[in-house]
């Protein structure tokens with residue numbers, strides 16, 4: 001869903017100081033790093049746009065959603081909650097390109113006087129996505145031998161990494 005910044009600027013320049021919109025993101029899943037994460041829940045993005053000047057807007061967007069991911073060690077499902085609350089100033093130039101006052105960078109989700117709500121959410125999820133998804137910092141992962149989830153208890157496999165020099169001796173003297 002895209003919202004028209006020029007319409008909002010017109011409304012705001014007509015005397016309304018703040019415009020509030022609530023938009024439910026259309027995306028069904030978040031694609032990131034070649035993978036797809038479904039939503040366990042998502043809420044509408046509450047957007048507030050306020051006048052700063054005739055060409056600039058204060059932009060605030062808040063939402064909450066939960067993605068379904070999997071622990072990178074034990075592969076169990078992990079819920080990833082995101083609390084998004086972003087503030088910035090949008091400056092719309094004659095070409096309809098918006099940038100922020102802080103870093104003068106073009107925003108990926110603003111194009112030609114339009115703000116793409118799904119693009120906004122995607123960018124925020126990318127920023128907030130953890131470097132490594134873990135069910136817990138202490139996750140013990142899977143046994144490399146039998147694949148058992150070691151968080152549920154010991155599987156009984158011998159996982160001691162043997163000294164390669166010892167394995168040569170074992171190859172030579174299998175009865176040792």
Ligand SMILES: [Zn+2]
Pocket residue numbers: 071072073074075076134135136139140141
């Ligand atoms: Zn885990």
Ligand SMILES: [Zn+2]
Pocket residue numbers: 143144145146147148155156157
């Ligand atoms: Zn095992």
